[in-house]
Amino acid sequence: MPVSPPSTSAPSAQVVPPSAEPHGSASAEHDARGASGPRRWWILLILALTQLLVVLDGTIVNIALPQAQLELGLTDTQRQWVVTAYALAFGALLLLGGRIADYWGRKRTYLLGMVGFGVASLLAGLARNGTELIAMRGLQGVFAALLAPAALALLTVSFPRGKDRNTAFAVFGSVAGVGAAVGLVLGGALTEFADWRWCLWVNVPVVLVALVAGALLIRESKAEGDNRYDVLGTVVVVLGLGSLVYGFTLAEHSWVAPETIGCLAAGVVLITLFVWIESRVAQPLLPLRVLTNKVRAGAFLLQAIFGALMIGALLYLALHLQIVLGLSPLHAGLGTLPMTIMTLVLAPVITQLLPRFGPRPLMIGGPLVAAAALLYLSRITVGGSYAVEILPALIVLGVGMAMVLVPLQNVALSGVEPHDAGAASATVNASMQIGGSIGLSVFTTIYAGVVAGAVVTDEASQLAAFVDGYSAAFVATAVTLVVGAVIAAVLIRGPKEQLLPQGDQVAVHLG
Template sequence: MKTTTPNRWLTLCVLALTQLVVVLDGTIVNIALPQAQQELGLTDGQRQWVVTAYALAFGALLLLGGRVADYWGRKRTYLVGMVGFGIASAWGGVASSGLELIIARGFQGAFAALLAPAALALLTVTFTHGRDRNTAFAVFGTIAGAGAAVGLVLGGVLTEFADWRWCLLVNVVFVIVGLVGGILFVRESKAEGDNRYDLLGAATVTLGFGSLVYGFSLAEHGWGAPDTIGFLALGVGLLTLFVYIETKVAQPLLPLRIVLDRVRGAAFGIQAIAGIVMIGATLYLAFHLQIVLGLPPLEAGLANLPLTIAIMIVAPVATKLLPVIGPRPLMITGPIVVAAGLVYLSRITADGDYFVQVLPGLLIMGVGMACVFVPLQNLALTGVAPHDAGAASAFTNSAMQIGGSIGLSVFTAVYTGVVAGAGTGAPTPEAMTSGYSAVFLGGALVMVLGSVIAAALIRGPKSALMPQGEPALHLG
């Protein structure tokens, strides 16, 4: 494939737009949820599923989506993913019940699992090497990093000046642009050879994680309840069966050699922990800003930005430090710094001031997250054979989404337990604030666990922990 692919910069624009849509949809509804909950009559437990359904379907199906893109055709997969994503977004935007909205969000995540790997694979084969490739991936990566922040701000604008439903309906505009651009400028490509789908593996891992997350969501009614234990046990059983299947099939969805490596396994675990905090804890911060502090949607969206800004400012510094000190020190200290920020946030009060009680915590978290994110992709790809690079990179993203799904379910159980323990009937601002504080402290404990994992498992010479040459970014 020649680097001088015709219309390659227009192709980059189309694919970057796709990446933006997929990433921002993980956060755009966060600010809209209080309005959606009130209009559709969602309980606090159902409310978290509007976010969980998207993240769970996206994370659980991402590996299969990469295989489909490679085997069936990347452009074809991209276009089908776009159409499906648009239909699911429109359905969610006109949903008349909470169940409809949750199901639509699940379909959004499923089609995003086709879009994301197809877009990155197309970028990989369009820009094969040299300065153009570096520029293309820099643009793509920057948009991926800024997408969550864009989603929060755009969600705030649409919710405040239009309606929460436009947080989903706006995707139809992006989809139309992406479809036209994809048809005109994107070239087809696919992997050659004997390609077989691991459908049984895909089914067991998807149902396994789904059962696990649902079991955790039922924990708000009691950890010892039969349905809670039953779904958690079913999830563990299905995931165990998935591991067994992966040892037997010729072309596994997830080659186990990828995750059994000590360093890579630690990286995947820490990525899941980062997802727990970035998806779970930050959602409850959005609730505190709007429901307790009474910030309008736009202000609440802007109030979350310091976290992203701090990450973007510190990331270049961490990038320069990485080859000097290696990934281990960053991976140990980064989670501790994030935990310190969460402990600071746990001190919120119902009548507190954002600039005193929230802003410093977000900035501290941003510094720590930058130290985690910078070495994480390197560690996930260290020592990976070229044939496994796509699966390793895809599983890194899956780990964050699935970690966020599980974390959000557990945090919801913690929150509802604290609020119910207050015994005040309808939740008061003070009771809700106590629930949010418990969530932040839980997030801090999880981040400390991440630091312990890094200290115990990420070992070896600095040179051995840094991949040689250019890391493969293909997700297929």
């Protein structure tokens, strides 16, 4: 999501020497600036809208799932896979999507991804049964895997350095943070006043607007030099990630079943094989120096943990609001809005604080703040009040998310050379989606285990079992966030000037 050679210290931003300028072109001075003038701020608006689209699609169906389950006759496992299919296809193919963006052209990849995403959304809304819905959600994920890394790579080359880059990434990161909650609100409104299928069809007009604006405003950019695809690495990593996520899904029924153990073991072996392949091919799908830089690795892991929070934990919050508290889809969506508002309010404040304090204190403290919110949320009861049991936790959770998500993507992409902007960007997004897929599978396993162990005699005891399961999922998320704070403290180290790009650091080729 190539970069400077790996080291054991924080990544240092480097000026590309004149001899390394692409083609030695006379336009190098313009290239180093990325997109120029007001146009790049319009580009930021388009790319932020794109990020909102792919992130909110991870949660927009959450509110609609109870109605979709009734209409299509989904089992509980199918209900989970409506969410997992999107996140898994998205995350597993993102690295390939990033390389396609680098080699074929970021603008071309972006526009193709938009078209495919719109078509898949239309077909998903027309689904007649659970199998069709899950398949089309997976197809959405496939095209999102083209769209997302191309968008982030275009942002990277449009804002290559300095204060404007910090602002652009703060906006982009904030959209990523609030997108999940926006999906819940929008999904609630569409489900209540239209139909759950509009949670999928709503993408189509957004896609049309983004296509026209992107075609007019975005300039093509791509990596120069020898660009060959790592087909073997792609197949191995897709199979490995798929095996891991499916194994965690099977664990809902039994951790010791041969199928569960086999899938998890196969996933570990295939991911290990992928690392071995990447260390030996000339044009790797994921250059290992991207991961061996410890600061960047820490950012990727933190992104995965927050993916588990936004994709996994928020699903159970949506279910609690509707099934236990009895809120309508719209009110359940609006019930998550305080978290979004808090994140948006704090984003510009944190952006101003970044140059002074650097990202490290925020990326350590943010997960701890969010963990405290989840622990408070785990105290929910069947007859509890939203104002007492839910609202305070959401406000604090919004604070924690803003602290991490504003600087996170900037840190993750610091020091990445233009040749690998797509691959590095893909790793950022893949971390969130795979983290969300695995997190949702693990949280579902914990939830299902608690519910299965409850004694259910009537509706009240059934609701109590649900609440105990949701609480257990929230506690598991809180523990995961604490681990994230430890990871940030250990790996994200170094002077703040090295953790965020400063000055003229990279030269890019736009054409």
